[in-house]
Amino acid sequence: xxxxxxxxxxxxxxxxISTANNRELTNIIINTKRFExxxxxxxxxxxxxxxxxxxxxxxxxxxxxxxxFQDVTITQGSATLYxxxxxxxxxxxxxxxxxxxxxxxxxxxxxxxxxxxxxxxANTGAELVSGLREHSVDVNYATNRIRxxxxxxxxxxxxxxxxxDQYESQISSLENSVFNALSISVSDREVIEEPETTSSYNxxxxxxxxxxxxxxxxxxxxxxxxAKIVNQRLGITRRTEAPGDAPGVNRLATVDVxxxxxxxxxxxxxLKSLYEGTIRPFMIQRAxxxxxxxTIALVKEEPQINPDVNHIHVVMEIRATFxxxxxxxxxxxxxxxxPGVALIPIWTDxxxxxxxxxxxxxxxxxITDTKxxxxxxxxxxxxxxxxxxxILNEDGAGLGGVIGGPPNGMSAIHRSSRPQYIHKIxxxxxxxxxxxxxxxxxxxEFYTPYxxxxxxxxxxxx
Numbered sequence: 001x002x003x004x005x006x007x008x009x010x011x012x013x014x015x016x017i018s019t020a021n022n023r024e025l026t027n028i029i030i031n032t033k034r035f036e037x038x039x040x041x042x043x044x045x046x047x048x049x050x051x052x053x054x055x056x057x058x059x060x061x062x063x064x065x066x067x068x069f070q071d072v073t074i075t076q077g078s079a080t081l082y083x084x085x086x087x088x089x090x091x092x093x094x095x096x097x098x099x100x101x102x103x104x105x106x107x108x109x110x111x112x113x114x115x116x117x118x119x120x121x122a123n124t125g126a127e128l129v130s131g132l133r134e135h136s137v138d139v140n141y142a143t144n145r146i147r148x149x150x151x152x153x154x155x156x157x158x159x160x161x162x163x164x165d166q167y168e169s170q171i172s173s174l175e176n177s178v179f180n181a182l183s184i185s186v187s188d189r190e191v192i193e194e195p196e197t198t199s200s201y202n203x204x205x206x207x208x209x210x211x212x213x214x215x216x217x218x219x220x221x222x223x224x225x226x227a228k229i230v231n232q233r234l235g236i237t238r239r240t241e242a243p244g245d246a247p248g249v250n251r252l253a254t255v256d257v258x259x260x261x262x263x264x265x266x267x268x269x270x271l272k273s274l275y276e277g278t279i280r281p282f283m284i285q286r287a288x289x290x291x292x293x294x295t296i297a298l299v300k301e302e303p304q305i306n307p308d309v310n311h312i313h314v315v316m317e318i319r320a321t322f323x324x325x326x327x328x329x330x331x332x333x334x335x336x337x338x339p340g341v342a343l344i345p346i347w348t349d350x351x352x353x354x355x356x357x358x359x360x361x362x363x364x365x366x367i368t369d370t371k372x373x374x375x376x377x378x379x380x381x382x383x384x385x386x387x388x389x390x391i392l393n394e395d396g397a398g399l400g401g402v403i404g405g406p407p408n409g410m411s412a413i414h415r416s417s418r419p420q421y422i423h424k425i426x427x428x429x430x431x432x433x434x435x436x437x438x439x440x441x442x443x444x445e446f447y448t449p450y451x452x453x454x455x456x457x458x459x460x461x462x
Contacts, residue, residue, distance in 0.1 A: 007077050010042055012096065012116065013070030017044045029074065031082065036133060040072060040116050047109035054108050065098035065114050069202060072116055084118045089157040092119030092204035119204060122156045129173045131158040131166035137178050146216060151178055152209040163206040164199055187224050188215050192231045220282035228274060230262040236290050246331050250323030255291060257283050257316040271305045271312055279312060284431060287318050294320040297427030319426060319433065325374030327435065331367065338362035363407065363446040370439045376423050377436040410446040417442045
């Protein structure tokens with residue numbers, strides 16, 4: 001079959017449609033272009049003078065247009081009209097289709113139509129940034145009006161850069177333009193998740209998604225966005241307890257501090273240094289600010305470092321002063337009464353028998369004062385008759401109120417006082433409070449003074 005001479009030549013990969021290759025273009029080439037892709041469609045005839053030659057030509061044609069990702073070139077004489085190159089990224093992910101036509105077919109000839117869809121690089125100059133084919137921005141407001149921003153889209157390969165390289169080089173410019181429009185500065189945001197960067201087979205396109213969180217509070221280290229710290233969570237709870245005390249007590253408040261964050265592994269994996277040098281002082285500083293003006297004691301520190309996922313979680317328990325220096329106080333009063341009956345055993349067959357005699361009536365009061373005070377305290381011992389007593393003295397003063405005074409007509413004498421001092425340092429490292437536990441036991445005895453003749457006194461008989 002004689003072939004017409006054509007100036008147009010179509011090349012797909014290594015398959016060339018031209019008169020010189022015994023392949024004749026028979027239909028007008030249709031070239032459809034839009035921003036994302038181009039489609040080229042054309043028809044040509046193949047023929048051969050032998051059965052074997054024809055079968056080989058059929059196989060070559062159909063196998064050639066089954067193979068994706070090939071270069072497409074259309075020339076007219078020495079001029080190149082279209083060139084979609086995979087290597088130079090002027091055409092992306094070429095996807096061919098070949099159809100056998102029924103018209104103009106004989107035993108030694110066949111007509112084919114091929115359609116090739118080729119992705120185009122996003123390099124028209126109209127893109128927000130080079131290589132960006134499409135993108136979307138989702139701004140989500142939580143109930144506290146803190147924004148979570150999700151930026152997603154598609155980058156294409158451009159010139160000598162594949163899609164991933166183009167994405168990594170241009171994503172910052174894209175995000176800066178987005179956040180400028182939202183009036184969120186660099187220091188007021190952090191990327192907390194990048195759940196998707198899905199590239200095509202040969203990295204000609206890449207789909208991406210990045211999630212950002214608006215920052216309204218400083219992260220450890222002093223600034224809102226610490227490059228090492230991601231998705232920080234800080235919680236501070238103050239507990240004030242009143243389990244029951246004597247008047248005048250100002251209990252220490254309990255401050256629970258809980259901290260949690262991920263650490264960017266591309267910046268550091270030294271979690272121990274980050275905790276000790278940055279996060280630990282930050283937690284203590286925030287606790288101090290929460291209880292401004294108080295002296296604190298760090299009584300519990302529980303850091304949890306997980307190097308497998310570059311994660312830090314910490315729990316601290318802190319005691320803080322509020323008001324005076326009396327942290328706890330309990331006063332216990334024990335009353336003792338012996339009715340003055342003396343039972344003397346006698347020698348009889350019944351060993352339960354006793355003589356009953358009049359003995360002394362004994363009335364005693366034991367007061368135990370247990371308290372914890374601020375600082376190291378120790379009182380120099382004094383004689384009872386010189387030192388007095390804050391709750392009850394020898395003359396009976398101080399027994400009114402809750403504890404009550406001596407029984408009617410009786411006097412009181414301070415028989416003994418036994419103070420005990422336990423000095424303790426409450427807290428870890430430089431965050432501590434000196435305290436003293438004081439337990440004082442005082443014994444008082446009540447009696448009726450003798451009021452007989454003038455020559456009698458309370459002096460015991462010799």
